[in-house]
Amino acid sequence: MLLKTDLDIPIDTIKINFDTESLWILNIALAIVMFGVALAIKVDDFKHLLQKPKILLVGIFSQFILLPLATFLAIIIIKPHPSFALGMMMIAACPGGNVSNFFTKMAKGNAALSVSLTAFATVICLFMTPFNLQFWGGLYTPTNSILKTVELNPYELFKLVLLILGIPLVLGMLVNYFYEQNAKKIERLLKPFSMIVFLVLIMIAFYENITVFLKYIYLVAALVIFHNIGAYMLGYYSAKIFGLNLKERKTISMETGIQNGGLGLLLIFQFFDGLGGMALLAAFWSIWDIFSGMTLALYWGRKLES
Numbered sequence: 001m002l003l004k005t006d007l008d009i010p011i012d013t014i015k016i017n018f019d020t021e022s023l024w025i026l027n028i029a030l031a032i033v034m035f036g037v038a039l040a041i042k043v044d045d046f047k048h049l050l051q052k053p054k055i056l057l058v059g060i061f062s063q064f065i066l067l068p069l070a071t072f073l074a075i076i077i078i079k080p081h082p083s084f085a086l087g088m089m090m091i092a093a094c095p096g097g098n099v100s101n102f103f104t105k106m107a108k109g110n111a112a113l114s115v116s117l118t119a120f121a122t123v124i125c126l127f128m129t130p131f132n133l134q135f136w137g138g139l140y141t142p143t144n145s146i147l148k149t150v151e152l153n154p155y156e157l158f159k160l161v162l163l164i165l166g167i168p169l170v171l172g173m174l175v176n177y178f179y180e181q182n183a184k185k186i187e188r189l190l191k192p193f194s195m196i197v198f199l200v201l202i203m204i205a206f207y208e209n210i211t212v213f214l215k216y217i218y219l220v221a222a223l224v225i226f227h228n229i230g231a232y233m234l235g236y237y238s239a240k241i242f243g244l245n246l247k248e249r250k251t252i253s254m255e256t257g258i259q260n261g262g263l264g265l266l267l268i269f270q271f272f273d274g275l276g277g278m279a280l281l282a283a284f285w286s287i288w289d290i291f292s293g294m295t296l297a298l299y300w301g302r303k304l305e306s
Helices: 020-038 043-051 053-078 082-093 099-106 111-139 141-150 154-178 180-208 210-216 218-241 246-257 261-271 276-302
Strands: none
Touching: 020 111, 020 154, 020 180, 020 261, 043 053, 043 111, 053 082, 053 111, 053 218, 053 246, 082 111, 082 141, 082 218, 082 261, 082 276, 099 111, 099 246, 099 276, 111 141, 111 154, 111 246, 154 180, 154 261, 180 210, 180 276, 210 218, 210 276, 218 246, 218 276, 246 276, 261 276
């Protein structure tokens, strides 16, 4: 039986044009983006955060505990279509997007902290992304029924995230450790190039699905915008409550609000066969949070610090 909205639209029969070849290209693009970020990461970055556990714990708490919890509570209140709800949970379970480092710098936040938090989040998401999706998705009956249907394998999910994020992170750090000067040169070229390639892929995917977006985007637009703005606020005010300074608050806000929608979309096609509602929501998130992140970064970057 098809899951339908009140408008009798068979949401889960919506097909986003995203074939096996595109899946592999996105895999490679995400891995290259992560490798480019990792070229600027040192073991000392981890040590530095461990010496300031408060900042680290607030960042992890905001991304991997508060955001999934707040998403779950919002879903209970709003009661969106089940596959939209699971799409929101998928986004909340993903680590911060790598583009958050760039936006944090634009926003006059703590760029070094952003890179370090990205590194920590990448390591932690190997375990927390499968856990959060399975745990919160399993607690909500409509999404639990979808999880049972697709028989999500947390181990396979772990392996994919390890391949896309974990291994490039380690390789990039090793290059930085043994060939620091070369790593700096490569990073200056590779990071902006890989970001551009990744953004171009998203734009191409958008163009190839323009008819689908124009026809159905109104179904997820409010959910994505509400979810994204809520994530920025959650990161900012949780950092404020714990007494972090303005630069740190901006950084954690960006790390919480800029979620890796590309990874979420990849996981949806890999494990959920591109389930219509999930794919539509994650695809719009991937576009929207770049726009919202840039807007917020420009605002904070031009605003005089108080």
